[in-house]
Amino acid sequence: MKLSIHGAARQVTGSMHLLQVGQYKILIDCGLDYEKDHNLQVNENFNFKPEDIDVVILTHAHIDHSGNLPILVRMGFNGQILCTPPTADLTELLLMDSVNIFLQKSQKSHRNRRHKHQRSSGPQPLYLQKHVMDTVERFVTIGFNKPFRITGDIELTFIQAGHLLGAAAAILRVTEDGVEKSIAFTGDIGRKNYPVLNDPEMLPQVDYVVSESTYGGRNHTKGQSVEEALMETIDKVCVKEQGRLIIPAFSIGRTQSLVFALNKIFSSGKLPPVRVFVDSPMATRATSLYRKFHNLVNPEAQEFYNKQGDEFDFDNLTYVESLKDSKQVSNYYEPCIIISSAGMLEGGRIQDHLFYNIQNYYCTILFIGYCAKGTLGYRLLRGDPIVHIKDRDLSVYATIKKTDVLSAHGDHEDLMNNIKSQDANKLKGVYLVHGEESSMQALADDLEAEGYRVTIPEKDMVYEL
Template sequence: MKLTIWGAAQQVTGSMHLLQTNNYTLLIDCGLDYEKDTFQEENEYFPFDPAEIDVVILTHAHIDHSGNLPTLIRAGFKGQILCTPPTADLTEILLLDSVNIFLSKQHKTKRGKGRKQHLGPRPLYLEKHVMDTVDRFVTIGFHKTFVLTDQISLTFIPVGHLLGAAAPVLEIKEAGQTKKIAFTGDVGRKNYPVLKDPETLPQVDYLISESTYGGKFHSTQGTLQDKLIEIIHESCIKFPGRLIIPAFSIGRTQALVYALNKIFSQALLPPVKVFVDSPLAAQATKIYRKHHDLLNEDSRAFYKASGDEFSFKELSYVEEKKESISISNYHEPCIIISSAGMLEGGRIQDHLYHNIQNYYCTILFIGYCAKGTLGNRLLRGDPIVRLRNRDLMVYASIKQTDLLSGHGDHLDLLKMVKSQDTALLKKVFLVHGEEKSLNSLAEALTEEGYQVEIPFKGQSFEL
């Protein structure tokens, strides 16, 4: 049996791992790699023949894990895509959103007799390819053993992080031996709004683990509710201004809306208007409602006592563009939640353009912002940023909290691995992390007695 790491090797995005047995080939995740300038080339061609893959196993819906599935199908993959029911639903809307992003990067100019020339990269795929992908989904519930062949079975274990996110555990019989292999996907954290805590994995022989927050520790000072109350009071009540929160539409926004619902429903603050300005967030929220039975106990108890977690009197979901524009004319204190989380495109840029020079505006970052993004430039304190081809002074207050990060930190990752017996776990492969994070987690695990490998892209291992 051979494992080859083809993505998220010594970097965060583009998760893709090939597992080959004597007569069956599995691909675990097929994400977009968007960390390089050669985005198109990195994602359009595969280092293996997609037609030879028998099945794809998808850990969760985020684009760095699911975003290149339509390209895989275009390139000849004929098999099924196995995932949990929420993952199938969320992946569909995320892939359709990716198509819109691809198309937005194609500028159209008139040329000759009314003909239009497309500039910019050609889309990796279109809506029809996404629909072809959706047709391949076969959904499996958590803890339900699914038999792929008489030699291979699969079980999904919940890991938090995002609705439907799972660690696939494979049991494979080969050459008279039975081996268990687990892929963590992305690991969540305890007590996260809406989501259940990550579960302990069963004992396995090999573990492929993410390491995004290796060496990093989440804040332990205060609760999310206390932090939000403090910032809202300062931004919207003590001083009648605006609080703008860039948030990813799927996962982060639902957690934030629920946290705000609890604050306002308990009258912990005077009423403040809240706008969720993201059509994608509205679609994702419907999926969270659909799979309500998979939300955590706190969320379900709130529903029984008070009703819909994702709806309250002060809250409005904004879907039409004209409604989004009209928010600029709302002159009362308000909270605006919009995407994208790193400020690289989306409606959030419209709100920034109108408010970045507003002394009575606060911009609160609740997630990671990669180097080179507009969000990162604001967080590092750049006094001037460029929006809509204009250089604008930054007068708004910039704040950040990691209390809504959906990733488990160093201690959470250690706990996930340390549930495995060092005498029985033959090796841990660390992926999905920057160099410093990978090395920090590898050092900590080695000290605990585990055999650790940090693969490079394309490196193969006989298991």
């Protein structure tokens, strides 16, 4: 077998790994690299021929794992894309949203160039709706823990990763020249006791592991539950200060977990009622998919549903649909919570809410997830006193806060435990991807101290397994 890491090598986004078994080529994930947001066209530069790929395995729906699939299809890939049923539906939602974002950026660039009387064309959309539909037609869905034979010599099993509804680690068992080999691709590893999602399953014993390392060297805050952390902030911002709390959240995954946590808080009467707006049409559609695949949510969410009803709906909660209604939220002057996408602030309705509230002393912006370098979210968290939003430079007077209680990534301890489920004498190698270089090094150091053989791959390097 040959392994090459074509994305998320010594960085977080753009997961893309190629496993070659003889002449058969398997691509595991095909994500968008948006750490080079100024030049998204780099995503068209594959270091292999798309038409040579035989099959794609998709671990989960997030764009940094799925967002390059339509380009792969547009440039010649014509095989199957294997994933779980929720991943197929959620990926379609996210890819369609990406098309809208590309078109908006292209139109904005075109307007700016016309204003400056420039003739050269701006960046073209990486793909269009047609390419997404061509991609979706290639999905073949496989349930968890149901071995699927890709070829006579290659078997795939998905196990729950806990990071997102439908998220999976991919376990491949291969017979090559009469020798059996096995390799696990963790995708993104979730954490235990996370709202709505099941705990990640431990990996079975394999020969090689390709592991994410997002939180290498960092542990999540201990001793405070999701509800306790949210209650503390809501009580201060919305109850005591009578202000507004804006929470940028990814429409798929983070929003559903956040809504369930708020449902538990307010239905228990632990805080006075506060109006909650979920301002993201995609979050509304994604929530309907969480209801569709309700058999895959965790036992706590299922029990809540059986006893108290829909975990994604409660009094004072409004799902905002139209753009007109979204603008009306800005005119709501009572204390409120606004949940809107996108989580890194690079597009979507969240930018409108920031535009009208970034200079509001009685507003708090609470980040609940990772923000990649170069994004507006990253700049706010860095403490920039002035930020550029919707063609204007605005001073930051709102309070900027961050909590990791709703991070859907396992921390350093979780990553270590996931690998330590493997016998160090039997595991032949660990390859770290999907993390900043410092995070990878911190994780590698601790794994090597435990006797594991660790590699931090360079992009496009080929490793013989």
